[in-house]
Amino acid sequence: MARSPARGTIKEKAGFKAAEDVVALRKAIEGIGTTEKTLVEVLTGRSNAQRQLICKAYQEATLVDDLKGDTHGDFEDLLVALVTPPALFDCHEVIRAIKGPGTTEATLTEIFASRSNKQIKALSDAYLAETGRSMTHDLKSEVSGDYATTLLILAEGKRDESTNVDPAKAKADAKALYEAGEKKWGTDESKFIDILCHRSVPQLRQTLVEYKALSNKTLQESIEREMSGNLEDLLVAIVKCVKSVPAYLAERLFKSTKGVGTTESILTRIMVGRSEMDMLDIRAEFKKLFGCSLYSTIKVFADNLADW
Numbered sequence: 001m002a003r004s005p006a007r008g009t010i011k012e013k014a015g016f017k018a019a020e021d022v023v024a025l026r027k028a029i030e031g032i033g034t035t036e037k038t039l040v041e042v043l044t045g046r047s048n049a050q051r052q053l054i055c056k057a058y059q060e061a062t063l064v065d066d067l068k069g070d071t072h073g074d075f076e077d078l079l080v081a082l083v084t085p086p087a088l089f090d091c092h093e094v095i096r097a098i099k100g101p102g103t104t105e106a107t108l109t110e111i112f113a114s115r116s117n118k119q120i121k122a123l124s125d126a127y128l129a130e131t132g133r134s135m136t137h138d139l140k141s142e143v144s145g146d147y148a149t150t151l152l153i154l155a156e157g158k159r160d161e162s163t164n165v166d167p168a169k170a171k172a173d174a175k176a177l178y179e180a181g182e183k184k185w186g187t188d189e190s191k192f193i194d195i196l197c198h199r200s201v202p203q204l205r206q207t208l209v210e211y212k213a214l215s216n217k218t219l220q221e222s223i224e225r226e227m228s229g230n231l232e233d234l235l236v237a238i239v240k241c242v243k244s245v246p247a248y249l250a251e252r253l254f255k256s257t258k259g260v261g262t263t264e265s266i267l268t269r270i271m272v273g274r275s276e277m278d279m280l281d282i283r284a285e286f287k288k289l290f291g292c293s294l295y296s297t298i299k300v301f302a303d304n305l306a307d308w
Contacts, residue, residue: 008276009283012047018057021046025054025063034070043082047276051083074264081272087122090115091130093269094123098142105147105230107269108139110252112154113237114245120157146189147230153197154238160200170203174210177222182215187226196238204242246281247289249274253282254290257301267298 021042028038043051055063067079081089090111097107115123127135136155143151173195180191199207211219220239223232240248249270256266274282286294 007278007280009279010047010275012050013045016050018053021054022057029066029070039079043079048086052085055083078268081268087126090123091126098138103142108151109234109237112151113234113241114248117157117159117161147234150193150197150234160198162200163202165202165206170206170210173207174214177211178215181222181226192235196235201242246278247285250282250286250289257297
């Protein structure tokens with residue numbers, strides 16, 4: 001599900017010198033008052049790989065510690081996210097979603113529905129290194145029911161990655177889904193979980209076409225009609241990501257600027273996490289879906305926050 005790096009908005013800086021950036025960052029942090037403009041210009045003008053070289057060259061106290069000591073709130077979270085390796089950043093987001101009172105299922109749903117096998121494997125490795133426990137072990141203790149079953153399959157990162165499409169199999173899967181949902185009294189959730197979590201993305205795209213032809217409804221409409229709660233949200237997210245990960249994340253961004261509560265963390269996670277992957281595609285989908293630019297929407301959101 002990952003896109004080409006060419007679709008990101010942040011590129012490697014030509015003529016990059018980590019030592020020069022370290023001097024600029026230290027000056028911005030250690031002076032009287034922190035020079036936020038310098039922090040933003042340096043950290044958003046380098047690729048994540050280059051930021052890791054800056055962290056390595058920073059020495060003495062770590063750059064993360066200094067950023068935490070001199071900035072605060074959502075700005076601190078954003079800067080720390082920028083200097084964190086992608087897999088470790090995802091790991092921290094999963095930890096934050098499952099620790100403390102209550103579990104933030106929406107965060108887990110977004111991450112595991114939208115990541116590729118490779119990204120999930122890297123996330124799982126980072127989680128083990130960070131906590132000394134397997135990620136699936138901790139997830140099992142925090143989620144339950146069919147939602148847990150679905151999430152844990154995704155967390156294994158073993159989705160079929162074949163690019164071949166078997167039209168006959170797509171028809172058979174569409175029929176199986178129809179008979180497990182719309183056609184029967186009650187719903188066989190296990191059939192939906194099995195097919196949506198294991199088939200390749202190209203294969204599932206064909207299955208969506210076959211399902212619509214068979215039932216006169218989209219699979220998303222059937223899931224929304226037949227299911228509820230966290231399982232519905234996760235299966236719908238999978239279907240949306242099968243169709244287009246950038247469109248799914250554009251919708252998440254839009255809702256985060258219109259909602260209340262922990263919306264800034266969603267903005268940070270998606271804007272930083274996708275900045276070198278497919279942010280150009282997310283921007284295009286955002287404009288197509290909502291008729292306004294992502295830039296202007298975030299600016300209005302930020303201006304409103306400043307007025308509160």
